[in-house]
Amino acid sequence: MGVEGVFRGIMRRIYCKEEVCIGCRLCEVWCRIEHSKSKKVLKAFLYEKERAIQRVQVEERGAVSFALQCRHCxxxxxxxxxxxxxxxxxxxxxxxxxxxxxxxxxxxxxxxxxxxxxxxxxxxxxxCDFCEGVGREEPICVEKCPNEALRLALVLEVEHAESE
Amino acid sequence: MKSYLLPEFKIDREEERCIRCRVCERQCAFETQRYDGELERMFSDAEKCVGCQRCVIFCPANALSVSSNQFAYRLNYGWTRERISDLKKQAETGGIILAGCGNDKPYRIYFDHIVLNASQVTNPSIDPLREPMELRTFLGQKLDSLALELEPGSEFKDVEIKMELPPTVMIETPIVFSAMSYGAISYQAFKSLAIAASGYGTLFNTGEGGLPKDLRAKYWKNAIVQCASGRFGVDAEYFNCSTAVEIKIGQGAKPGIGGHLPAEKVSYSIAETRMIPEGSDAISPAPQHDIYSIEDLSTLIYALKEVTNYEKLVSVKIAAVHNSAAIASGMVRAGADIIALDGLRGGTGAAPKIVRDNVGIPIELAIASVDQRLREEGIRNRSSIIAAGGIRCSADVIKAIALGADAVYIGTAALVAMGCTLCQKCYTGRCSWGICTQDPYLAKRINPDIAARRLMNLLRGWSLEMKEMLGGMGINAIESLRGNRDHLRGVGLQEWELDVLGVKGAGE
CATH class of the missing domain: 3.30.70.20 (Alpha-Beta Plaits)
Structure with missing residues (x-):
């Protein structure tokens, strides 16, 4: 069965492999650093007056955890x-x-x-601005994930035809 | 009871570098690091620290360092810090002291007293980058003689082998992952070994915990399945989902000792794989109760060959002990296709520390004496020898093979490649690196994709180094090095040691 609709483009999306997300929250840390003024670990957390805000959040209950950021619907x-x-x-x-x-x-x-x-x-x-706001090719959370739970994937975006 | 134990490690946190991200707190499986919300700062309980370095590696600000606590009992050559700590621990618990990993005592490591030869002037060395170099190894029985049928007058055109050939197994490099069971290590770590073995064209060993059903279809070709004293997960299908079956008699870390997987680790999936009730202790007896003699061993070997239709190799693994050579001779005669020898420094998930540190003999001596004995008896070709226990680098592999092994098992080295730091707390089941644990929160830390990549890199790196060393010796196939002790010389060894190793002293 094919996908019906109008092809709109190939989109990059961030996915989290829940089974290897270890809940370390380093994505949150690095997101905040990357979106800070200095982009330096210590400055971003300890010295910058305007605290940068992280745009990714790790959802966690017991052994299940995954990082979640804007799905760019x-x-x-x-x-x-x-x-x-x-x-x-x-x-x-x-x-x-x-x-x-x-x-x-x-x-x-x-x-x-x-x-x-x-x-x-x-x-x-x-x-989440997909790190476009800070001029990165690959989002920092994907690059820094220590267990390769966060990955960049290409998805086909299709505008679906109205079904009758 | 008030504990008199001193903390083993010291945790130094550079306060002005700590960003209070709490990554260390989440990474420590022993709850050493703790965040105080009221004071907005981190605190460490050094007495809980096992020195696995997980927090240090994961700290994004490099604020942490963990070092050995140089506490000062009065210096004493005999009553060392370890002796005093063990005494106190035992006085407080009244139990057997457990330990993980292998023997860490300063017994002589013979590999470090053996040097390799190289070609100079009178014979050419070979450049492995320009010329083919063979590491492929065939495990299994090699025939005494080959019966061929030749059409008269056909001038060797229609030669036919007139006998049934025994099964052999080809591996791309003479390095095999040693037995680590699902149960002892996490599913993720187990799967990583399977992926890496199949990716590189070598073998992994299931240990005695069975082979999970979902791994059978994909990885059976690279599996050595073990049949140990507990007989866990054993049935005809299991034996046939393999390339070789291994009868485990003993283990280098704990010769003469059985195993015990505590009930709390026996999850649904482990229970299913081991074919035991969920949440029950998995106890492996010390001996195999149907093997009290070489004849009994032969019975089991042929039972296994029978059940696998004589298509699989049968290996017998023993711990290297005083009479290994004589025992090995019996094993070969009993029908073993592979003899696995596990030396003094072999690893374990849990063993009584006193056994781990005091029982068995160094693998180098065992390889040499077994190989020598089998040669003298003219039966060396009937079995391959796999050496295990303390193989740390590619030079150890080369030396083991030159001493007479066909291939080596690596266990600890593989775990270290995956992340293990030899903190020796495997027996607690709280491995912060996700290897020796069944806690789903911790086991996730091994991503089989990454770990398999690391393992394959290790195999590749060692293989390249081995080719370099072989080339230097002027040898272009690992076959030509096997048992070729002329390429070895001993440094700083006594006469009897050189005798046992069958190696000349350097300069001779």
Missing amino acids: EEPDCVYSCISGALYKGNEVVMHDTSRCVGCWSCVLACPYGVIAMDEVRGKAWK
Whole structure:
């Protein structure tokens, strides 16, 4: 059975292999470092006044754990719910222009995965930018995952034809 | 009871480097590291630390270092720190002191007192990068003679072998993963060994814990399945899902001692593989109760050959002990296709420390004496010898083969490649590296894809080094080195040691 619909492109996506995610949370650490001003471990955590926010979260219960970040949905509820136009669909991924964010948290409510972080100090939402915002080819969480649980995969994005 | 034990390790945390990410806390399986939310800082309980270095490797800020605690009992040559600690431990528990890994005592390592030869002027050395170099090894019986039928006048065109050939197994490099059972090590670690063995074209050994059903179809060609005193997971299908069957009589780390997989480790999947009730102790008796003589051994060997339709090799593994040579001779005559010798420094998941540290003989001496004896009796061709216990590098492999082994088993070296740091706490089942544990939270730490890659890199690296050494000696096939003790010389050894090894002293 083939996939019916209009081919839209090949998209890069981050997947987590739950069976080898060890819950070390180094993805969270490195995400925060990479999105900090200095990109230096010690400075980012100990000395920078504006604390960078991590955009990946490890979900954990007992032995089961996996890292979860924005799924960059084909039909992003967060973008549809955004009242200020801060969230938009970029080339491949859902992007967030924090300068336009008004901190209404509509996206937080709308996101089915719960991966949009609320920064109440600055009154802004933060989400995974696929490290495009920091000019990386490969997301830092994928590169730094010590057990290769986080992987980059290519997926076919297809616009489905309306079924009758 | 108040414990009088001193902490074995010292944990140093550079406070100004610690970012309080709590990675160390999550990585330590012994709950050594602890975060205090009120003070927003980390604390360490050094007395719980086993020195496995997991936290040090994982700390993203390089804030940690773990070192041996140089505590100061008064220096005493006989009453060492270890002796005093063991006495205190025993006074507090009244039990047998357990240990993991292999013998760590300073018995002479003969490999380090043997040097290799190289070609100079009068014979050419070979460059393995430019010329073919053969490491392929065939395990199993080699025939005394070959009966051929030749058509008269056909001038060797229609030669036919007029007898049934015994089975042999080809391995790409003379390095085989030694017996580590599913139960002793995690499923992930077990699977990694299987993947690496099949990827490189060598063998892994299931140990006595059976072969999980889901690994059979893919990896049976590379499996040596073990039949040990506990007879766990044993049935006709199991024996046939293999390339060789190994009867385990003894283990180098604990000759004469059985095994005990505690009930709490016997999960559903282990229970299924071992064919025992879930949550029951898996106890392997010290002896095989149907083998009290060479004749009994022969009965079992032929029972196994019968059940595998004479298609699989049958190996017999013994710990290297005082009479190994005579025992090996009996084993060959009993019909063993492979003789596995496990030396004094062989590893284990758990053994009484006193046995681990005091029983058995060094593998180098065992290889030499067994090979010598079998040659003298004219039966060396009837079995392959696999040497195990303390093979640490490719030079050890080369030396073992020159002393007379056909191939070697590596266990500890393989585990170290996967992450093991020889902290010797295997028996606690809390391995922070996910190897020797059945806790699903810890076992996940071995990603079979990564671990298999590491193991294959190890095999590749050693194989390349072995080719270099062979080339230097002017030899282009490992076959030509086997038992070729002329390529070895002893340094700093006494007369009797050189005699047993069958090696001349350096300069001779």
